[in-house]
Amino acid sequence: xxxxxxxxxxxxxxxxxxxxxxxxxxxxxxxxxxxxxxxxxxxxxxxxxxxxxxxxxxxxxxxxxxxxxxxxxxxxxxxxxxxxxxxxxxxxxxxxxxxxxxxxxxxxxxxxxxxxxxxxxxxxxxxxxxxxxxxxxxxxxxxxxxxxxxxxxxxxxxxxxxxxxxxxxxxxxxxxxxxxxxxxxxxxxxxxxxxxxxxxxxxxxxxxxxxxxxxxxxxxxxxxxxxxxxxxxxxxxxxxxxxxxxxxxxxxxxxxxxxxxxxxxxxxxxxxxxxxxxxxxxxxxxxxxxxxxxxxxxxxxxxxxxxxxxxxxxxxxxxxxxxxxxxxxxxxxxxxxxxxxxxxxxxxxxxxxxxxxxxxxxxxxxxxxxxxxxxxxxxxxxxxxxxxxxxxxxxxxxxxxxxxxxxxxxxxxxxxxxxxxxxxxxxxxxxxxxxxxxxxxxxxxxxxxxxxxxxxxxxxxxxxxxxxxxxxxxxxxxxxxxxxxxxxxxxxxxxxxxxxxxxxxxxxxxxxxxxxxxxxxxxxxxxxxxxxxxxxxxxxxxxxxxxxxxxxxxxxxxxxxxxxxxxxxxxxxxxxxxxxxxxxxxxxxxxxxxxxxxxxxxxxxxxxxxxxxxxxxxxxxxxxxxxxxxxxxxxxxxxxxxxxxxxxxxxxxxxxxxxxxxxxxxxxx
Numbered sequence: 001x002x003x004x005x006x007x008x009x010x011x012x013x014x015x016x017x018x019x020x021x022x023x024x025x026x027x028x029x030x031x032x033x034x035x036x037x038x039x040x041x042x043x044x045x046x047x048x049x050x051x052x053x054x055x056x057x058x059x060x061x062x063x064x065x066x067x068x069x070x071x072x073x074x075x076x077x078x079x080x081x082x083x084x085x086x087x088x089x090x091x092x093x094x095x096x097x098x099x100x101x102x103x104x105x106x107x108x109x110x111x112x113x114x115x116x117x118x119x120x121x122x123x124x125x126x127x128x129x130x131x132x133x134x135x136x137x138x139x140x141x142x143x144x145x146x147x148x149x150x151x152x153x154x155x156x157x158x159x160x161x162x163x164x165x166x167x168x169x170x171x172x173x174x175x176x177x178x179x180x181x182x183x184x185x186x187x188x189x190x191x192x193x194x195x196x197x198x199x200x201x202x203x204x205x206x207x208x209x210x211x212x213x214x215x216x217x218x219x220x221x222x223x224x225x226x227x228x229x230x231x232x233x234x235x236x237x238x239x240x241x242x243x244x245x246x247x248x249x250x251x252x253x254x255x256x257x258x259x260x261x262x263x264x265x266x267x268x269x270x271x272x273x274x275x276x277x278x279x280x281x282x283x284x285x286x287x288x289x290x291x292x293x294x295x296x297x298x299x300x301x302x303x304x305x306x307x308x309x310x311x312x313x314x315x316x317x318x319x320x321x322x323x324x325x326x327x328x329x330x331x332x333x334x335x336x337x338x339x340x341x342x343x344x345x346x347x348x349x350x351x352x353x354x355x356x357x358x359x360x361x362x363x364x365x366x367x368x369x370x371x372x373x374x375x376x377x378x379x380x381x382x383x384x385x386x387x388x389x390x391x392x393x394x395x396x397x398x399x400x401x402x403x404x405x406x407x408x409x410x411x412x413x414x415x416x417x418x419x420x421x422x423x424x425x426x427x428x429x430x431x432x433x434x435x436x437x438x439x440x441x442x443x444x445x446x447x448x449x450x451x452x453x454x455x456x457x458x459x460x461x462x463x464x465x466x467x468x469x470x471x472x473x474x475x476x477x478x479x480x481x482x483x484x485x486x487x488x489x490x491x492x493x494x495x496x497x498x499x500x501x502x503x504x505x506x507x508x509x510x511x512x513x514x515x516x517x518x519x520x521x522x523x524x525x526x527x528x529x530x531x532x533x534x535x536x537x538x539x540x541x542x543x544x545x546x547x548x549x550x551x552x553x554x555x556x557x558x559x560x561x562x563x564x565x566x567x568x569x570x571x572x573x574x575x576x577x578x579x580x581x582x583x584x585x586x587x588x589x590x591x592x593x594x595x596x597x598x599x600x601x602x603x604x605x606x607x608x609x610x611x612x613x614x615x616x617x618x619x620x621x622x623x624x625x626x627x628x629x630x631x632x633x634x635x636x637x638x639x640x641x642x643x644x645x646x647x648x649x650x651x652x653x654x655x656x657x658x659x660x661x662x663x664x665x666x667x668x669x
Contacts, residue, residue: 012032048246084536084566126336129448130217130513131439132182135428136176136229136349139474140169141458144423145547146479150365150372151422156481157434160361161497163483166504170546174476178550179455179506180231184212184509186510186525187569190617191645196551197469198665200233203242206645206666211524213510214245217340220517225321228252228314228344236668237588246342246596250317252310254346272313280308288353288374295403297466299364304356306427311347313373317433319438326442327517340513341495343435345428347456350467351475354423362423370415373422378516384581384594385463396556397464404553405555406465414461421460449516450483462590469552471563471572476548479646480504481510482530492534500533547613557635564610571606575638578631582606 038195057439061398075201145157145165171179178194181201187210194202216225225248230241243249246296252272269277276285288303290296318340325339347353366372388406391398419569432452439445457475459465468475505526506548514521515529522528532540537632548563558576565571572581581605582595596603607629614624623630623636624643634636640647648667 089489130340131450132342133452135454137458138454142480152426153429153430159483160481164498166500169478169480169504173458177231182506185529186507193641197641223339226342227317229346259262294665295400301356302353318435322438327613349426352420352424354427358427359423373418375414388464408464447485447487452481454478502542551638553635575632
């Protein structure tokens, strides 16, 4: 059955439980790219790649080559040829030696499948591969497994029902890059130091001694590959992508921009950008409104054939990588060498730009006037969130600004925005199902670990808020599902479909995967292994409180907060004016009632917990003084923490005077 139909194979067949979406024949006026895209992703013309790299080399003054732990654009081109076996000389050249664990990560040669002797491994073949699926900006209540009847996520739900659903999963820094820092390093906000949005995680040259997922698994004998979004960034001098030790690396970072010199092209050419420009050379990547506002609160239908969509590209690339791994091209690799494949979709992060048939499907489920979406919408609920309304802050919370952080609009506009969001998520689920089908076709489900997680949620109008970066539940919690392999059944004490209410967080992903790979690293990171919660859920030594913190200086300096929760009560402290919120999450999961005005004793209890945490971490008088939380009118004091590798003491005022310093992001040069 064609890929553009909705009922196919085992995981895809789950969709037949709901209303089917009719297949859509390709418009003859569109460029002929089949939905499978065979030969397109991994068949980019070498002449085009050389031309692209030559432009970069001439403008940046760099030589064409490979640096430690980084891949040039030319490498990405030869890398994407690899999985289809078109460049057999490089694909068949063997694997690299052990990762050295240093700041540089893996040493990668042209062809991106490293040369050298295969890694030796003592890993038992009974428990082998790891598939890590990450999505961006997915709120938990958008999933069917959590009771949403409008959204449609059968493939992600199946991971939960076939494994374990962590219903109290949090992201301690609920915005893109700090969340990715936790995924990569297993560290808490205090220990990775990134408390604000940056363009990329900390480059490895600054993090000597930190554990990171690709190198940890490389040292355990795993072959590692990454497809999609990582927020790893690139070297601003050489224009090489940072790989953080992945053996193969196919980035899509979603950085769309137009430039006078490169009209209607991706200014920074990642793997998806190269694919799009080559297969659709006369197309404008920004043609879908509002794609030019990547954080827009409203959505639009993808204007091109859905095969060109980055969601489809990410899924196809992962599928072709799995095909390559099982092809003749990898015959000279050790049969028992396990792999870690990270598949990271940029959607449903805005722009909410689903293909039309997916939006039609969701709107049918939403009913007349999209009224069935209402139950999922919690708008302004009380005095505490009135401050985010357009009436309270007309210039800041202006809905005519397409990428506004806050503001209120009509009920239908909110429903319509959510319909586009749900459709975008459904499209991701559709392609994730295809990846899982291919994964299972090769029998990997018998001995492999599958983890699904998001980096943070999305406000979608809750409390008059849009985007992310808040301590609210549907932003600070994430879907987190894990399916253990049949080979582990004898070691697991829960049934498949188990729902764990333990407090989990993104920092737990690295130690979980390392544990599956045979290494206990919990003494070296802040996270714990999620496998403990299925092996021994009643006796596992587990946290009872989770911390949340963030600063959004770029939006508004009042948005800087710390929060604590035990899953039942949430305490929030806003630094700008010392305002506190307290919510009973059990009785009030959408935080509609702030208990602070009537529960002074409860506030005292939780404030003391936050003070104790700060004192244990060793935070200075900017945070707590004589047991009292401070207020801070200068947001920039709190954008980084002292454990951020490039941290320096904040200045007295934001205006930089001679001889004074404040923290900047680590250089990417």
